[in-house]
Amino acid sequence: MVIVGTGPVGLALAIDLGQRGHEVLVIGKFDFIPDGSKAICFSKRSLDILDRLKVGGQAVERGVTWNVGKVFWKDSREPIYQFDLLPVKNQKMPGFINLQQYYLEDLLIGRISELPNVEVRWGHEVTDVSTSASGAKIGVKAEGGDYEITCEWLVACDGSKSTIRNKLDLDFEGRVFEDNFLIADVRMKGDFPAERWFWFDPPFNPGKSVLLHKQPDDIWRIDFQLGWDIDREACIRPENVNPLVKAMLGADVEFEREWYSVYTFQCRRMARFVHGRAIFAGDSAHLVSPFGARGCNGGLADIDNLGWKLDLVLRGDAPEEFLETYNIEAITTADENILNSTRSTDFLTPKSAVSTAFRDAVLDLAGVSDFARAFVNSGRLSTAVGYPDGPLNSPDEGDWLGGVASGYPVIDAPLDEGWLLEKLGGRFVILSNGGQFDPPLGVDHIDLAARTNARIAIERLDLRPGSAYLIRPDQYVAARFRTPDADNLTAALKRSSQGVSA
Amino acid sequence: MSEANILSTADADTIYAQLIDLHRGRSDAESLRLNARLILLLINQISDVETVLKLIASAEFDTMTGEIAS
Structure with a gap:
């Protein structure tokens, strides 16, 4: 059993299979935990999964808990819309936490060190891969010498530029969005609450959007929409970023630069996630825009679905074809995430005069009328995706109106x-x-x-x-x-x- | 403004996406025309003069106070 990729998705799968008693080898090309800004928002569903992997409590303790999102328009002081991501209380885990991805990776590595049957090789890079009916073979480049490994199953958790996907010459179709966003992670003593705040067309970024999130260690993430025709090199220079941040926070707020970068995004997925003995999970299989926190959370949903199925197959308790149900259910999840992420993006960054008119009309009405608030889309945040028509469900026996239907996760209590x-x-x-x-x-x-x-x-x-x-x-x-x-x-x-x- | 049934966000998103798709690739003039047609169809669906006149008036409101312009 080989996993390629030492991000949160690969590490979490290694723990799941390790906890189930399998020998797992994880190969990653980095020999350090890359810092910088990546995933920060982890959903309740992900926390439930992480709790099963025995790092949920630490993640909540280390992270910033939040449940409420607010949406502002122009110079409004009061939100025109707000939502609670944990409408049903009395559950172990909160609606969301914010936690820098490297902290989560650190927790996962700590958990792996308790599992003697899981080995992680850092700084080993996969250079070749081939699959057969009974397994996969990979070539690995490492400082101590190159080598080859054969395994029964290969899981590619190696990110959006997946080497495994590329070497096997597999598809990755989708849509590129023509917009740039600036991430400014700054350290400051801010008195904003631990909530997700989103602005449409605020005075400090006219005509565009801004998103603010609190992270641990007095770090705040500010996400500025920049537009398409920009100088990507120039826009992350401190002399250009600092005035934007100052305009937002006020001239008297002191802050330090933690990380500035600019990104564009795409919504893509592979046509299939199971290719014989090579299986894809996380960003290698699907990509979404960041609005909605559906990237890393979607990847954790993949391995949650895959772990127990691989376990049954590895034990010989289920046939190899059983993994087709991973392909079906994980694609259902990916499509739901891509759909929501695409819709959010279309609302956030209207592409035509009429699209802008509808967006602004919704925002106009949202301030004065409840019905319009349902249309305000600043990102539909990640929740567990159901499989109402999933291949593993049995029909209800007897009369069921309430409760949790087949193909949906049990609600905590x-x-x-x-x-x-x-x-x-x-x-x-x-x-x-x-x-x-x-x-x-x-x-x-x-x-x-x-x-x-x-x-x-x-x-x-x-x-x-x-x-x-x-x-x-x-x-x-x-x-x-x-x-x-x-x-x-x-x-x-x-x-x-x-x-x-x- | 009076509130009738409030849509779920999922339904609102579905409707919104369909609206935006309707206009994808159209010129502004075509879009104006499509929107006008859509409004007329919706009016026909409402089929009540008083309600329609009230809705026409309420489209023109002050975004800060919610008050209808006179």
Whole structure:
């Protein structure tokens, strides 16, 4: 089992497979954790995943927690729109944290050091790759000498310029957006709250947008839209950036430059993420604009979906074809992320007079009328993506109106002294409220009727007495039953763990 | 302004995207014409004189106060 790439996606997959007892080798071309500005916003769903990988608590502790986003227009002091990313309270994890990507990588590396079956080779660069029906072979360039490795499965988490994708000559189609954005990470003692603030057409960047995020260590990220025809070299020079920042913060606020860079963005994805024995996850497979924090969060969703499936295949408990369900479900997620990111981008950066007119009309109305606020799109922030038509779902048995449908992640709730999602962990679980049935062999059973502090969980899942859910190792619902029995549970388990109906 | 049913952001995004797509690649004159047609179709859908007249008046409001211009 070889993973290429030492970013958060590759490292997280290594932990997941390592925790499941597999020998994992991770190869990355850097021999350091690159600094600078990359991902900073981690969603509740990602935090739930990281918690399963045993770094969620540290990430929240290290990061800046936030739940609220506000949108301003022109010189308005009051937001014309605001949203709460954790509308349902009483969950372990917050709606979002901001944390510099290198801090997250540091936490993941710390966790890997506790797993003796996971090895990371830093500063080793993949130069060649070929695949066959039974595995993959890669050539690696390293200081101590070049070498070759063969493996059963190769997972490419090697980023948007993926060497593996390029060497296998695979596609990466999509759309480039003609705009430039400046990232100014500055250190200052600001008195802005820990919220996401977004401005359309503010006086300090007329006709364009600005985004402000708080990060740990008194670092603030300010993201200025610059437009298309600019001198990319000049626009990141401090003498050009500092006046922009000063105009925004006020002349009397002292700040220091932490990192200035300029970026453009694209929405792209591969046609397929599974190519025989080479599997793609994260930016190597799909790219989105940053508005909505769907890049790194989308990558973590990939490995969450892939980890347990690879585990079953590596153990011989599921056929190789089972990984096709990763291809299907991860593409569903990627398409949802690309759709939302494209729509946000079209709203943020209108490309024609009529498009600008609609955008401004929405903003006009949003200040005075509730209905228009739903149209204000400053980025639709990353949430878990559902697979309502997913290949692993079984149809509802009995009458279900509330709760969580098959193909959606279980919502967290208090349970005993802790939380429901921690108890679910990373295995198949039958979650019931009482009921008389024999769980299929080897599947854990959590009976909420026998637990304490389960009222909210029972309500959120609409678990009337006698009902049960079958939950996948990635905490997505596979099936639910009003009258569970050995037969319907076994059939649903077979479908969700083999990809075939009984 | 009175509020009828408020759309979910997902539905609002779908409608908005369709509107923008409608205009993709059109000249400004074509877009004006398309918007005019769309307004007339929506008026037909509302089919109530009073409501339509009220909506026409309320399109012209002060963005700071929300008050309708007279």
